[in-house]
Amino acid sequence: MKIKTTVLHYTKPTSDVFLTDVTRQTEHLIVDSKMEDGIAIIHTDHQNCCITTMEYEPGSIHDMQEALKKLNPHNGHNGHHEGNSGNGANGNGTHQDVRTTLIGTSITVPFKDNRELLGKWQKVVLVDFDASKEEKRVIVQVIGE
16 A cells, blocks of 8 residues: 655635645646555644635635535624634634634545545535635645555
């Protein structure tokens, strides 16, 4: 069994909820690995980012952004920051932390014959809730034969 780990870097152009399709980059890493069969673990190590799969087109992107805003709005009434001296002690990031917890920071995508096994419309998507435009990392670990 072989393992190859690569770190990708992304910077978002806006401070709003931002979604980025990373499918092409993850597929290139699988192809470049020369492994035929296995899995790719796709993970982000930023506390206010997620990795998921979805249909990546303007309508779906808008729907996802609106659903996340409704599900956990940034209204300043989050309890996470009360008595917490960690990151988010000012309450600015608490709604982002909840969103990240709900979606998750990692997915596993199987591959066969050196190609990702995704549905016809499925894309691997980085979802960035962070208010800052700081660089985010996506770690891709390809494991296989």
